[in-house]
Amino acid sequence: MKKLCVVTAAxxxxxxxxxxxxxxxxxxxFQLQLVVTGGHLSYEQGHTIDQxxxxxxxxxxxxxxxxxxxxxASIAKSMGKLGQVFADAFRKLTPxxxxxxxxxxxxxxICNTAFVMSIPIIHLSGGDVTEGAIDNGIRNAITMLxxxxxxxxxxxxxxxxxxxxxxxxxxxxxxxxxxxxCRENLLNRKELAHNLELDSHKNWALxxxxxxxxxxxxxxxxxxxxxxxxxxxxxxxxxxxxxxxADFGGKQINEYIETEGRKYPNQLxxxxxxxxxxxxxxxxxVKFIIGNSSSxxxxxxxxxxxxxxxxxxxxxxxxxxxxxxxxxxxxxIKNAINLVFDTSRKTGTDLQYWGDGNxxxxxIQILTKVLGE
Numbered sequence: 001m002k003k004l005c006v007v008t009a010a011x012x013x014x015x016x017x018x019x020x021x022x023x024x025x026x027x028x029x030f031q032l033q034l035v036v037t038g039g040h041l042s043y044e045q046g047h048t049i050d051q052x053x054x055x056x057x058x059x060x061x062x063x064x065x066x067x068x069x070x071x072x073a074s075i076a077k078s079m080g081k082l083g084q085v086f087a088d089a090f091r092k093l094t095p096x097x098x099x100x101x102x103x104x105x106x107x108x109x110i111c112n113t114a115f116v117m118s119i120p121i122i123h124l125s126g127g128d129v130t131e132g133a134i135d136n137g138i139r140n141a142i143t144m145l146x147x148x149x150x151x152x153x154x155x156x157x158x159x160x161x162x163x164x165x166x167x168x169x170x171x172x173x174x175x176x177x178x179x180x181x182c183r184e185n186l187l188n189r190k191e192l193a194h195n196l197e198l199d200s201h202k203n204w205a206l207x208x209x210x211x212x213x214x215x216x217x218x219x220x221x222x223x224x225x226x227x228x229x230x231x232x233x234x235x236x237x238x239x240x241x242x243x244x245x246a247d248f249g250g251k252q253i254n255e256y257i258e259t260e261g262r263k264y265p266n267q268l269x270x271x272x273x274x275x276x277x278x279x280x281x282x283x284x285x286v287k288f289i290i291g292n293s294s295s296x297x298x299x300x301x302x303x304x305x306x307x308x309x310x311x312x313x314x315x316x317x318x319x320x321x322x323x324x325x326x327x328x329x330x331x332x333i334k335n336a337i338n339l340v341f342d343t344s345r346k347t348g349t350d351l352q353y354w355g356d357g358n359x360x361x362x363x364i365q366i367l368t369k370v371l372g373e
Contacts, residue, residue, distance in 0.1 A: 002097065003031045004096065004122075005035060006021055010104055022360075027364060030368075036062050038246065039106075045273065060093060065082040065085045066081060069247060069250055071248065082106055083109040095119055108138050123148065127158070129317060149170045150171055153353065174354060178298075180276070204287060206240055207228075207242075209291040212311055217249045223311060227291070227310060283299065301351045307324065320354075321347040
């Protein structure tokens with residue numbers, strides 16, 4: 001059996017990988033090695049390793065590099081520690097392959113270490129473009145280090161082939177996060193209202209704003225402020241706000257939204273991490289999503305949920321017809337919310353641009369064939 005080492009460093013990434021992890025674990029051809037690191041181990045981020053444990057997935061190694069996101073320098077130091085920690089992890093686990101997804105900065109030192117230690121890298125969701133964050137450069141660097149590529153779309157596959165000047169080992173399979181909508185038993189509105197202490201008769205919204213890592217801290221806090229100010233001005237609306245990622249500025253954003261949540265408890269509910277099941281279930285029930293999370297760009301179109309995408313963090317990604325692009329200015333945000341409630345607004349035929357909900361099965365089929373040769 002080939003030992004496939006899957007690394008997860010953030011709550012969002014784990015949700016995207018969940019069904020692939022499950023399918024590797026139940027495959028007769030592979031042995032799962034799950035390594036948990038990064039924001040999963042941070043209490044500021046909700047200590048989401050607990051959710052992985054609750055899911056009953058065996059964890060092979062906990063790679064704690066004492067993640068510090070206070071400054072860009074502290075993040076760089078944490079990245080250095082990750083390289084050291086994963087050298088020990090790979091030496092102990094001796095994986096045959098490393099599987100990683102996306103573009104989190106924690107993944108770059110992990111892939112560097114695997115590359116030096118001659119562990120082939122399998123990269124999911126490469127080839128995307130996000131000009132408003134440092135993720136773009138990290139994702140492309142990982143693409144150059146990786147041996148096997150599973151992009152979500154044909155356009156992303158073309159980008160990978162162009163960067164590598166080769167079409168070898170590139171398979172377009174769709175985005176794995178969509179699998180949960182086809183395979184998970186999601187909670188209904190009544191169950192969510194009870195679980196989250198919400199009024200099921202009101203409109204619900206979901207807000208997740210991550211720091212634009214190419215912008216100042218002041219810019220990001222102001223953007224969050226304008227979003228919240230506009231949301232609380234809406235009547236008959238309750239909004240759940242989840243924490244920002246463990247990027248520089250994330251801690252300050254989370255402190256700000258906690259303060260606002262205490263001011264407006266009937267309109268805002270601040271939850272560090274909803275967890276995979278509640279997040280997707282709630283997403284399916286909301287009137288709209290606001291912020292700049294990739295879940296709004298990739299997963300929400302599959303459900304035809306309106307998304308107000310703030311700023312440039314996701315700039316460069318394809319925007320499906322359910323998405324309203326918006327600047328972080330009060331009047332623009334207000335106009336975007338009015339568009340959400342405009343019943344005459346129509347969406348197009350591009351809502352399955354990112355996949356059909358069968359990505360994990362496609363990846364397993366390909367890996368079984370290719371790695372068995």
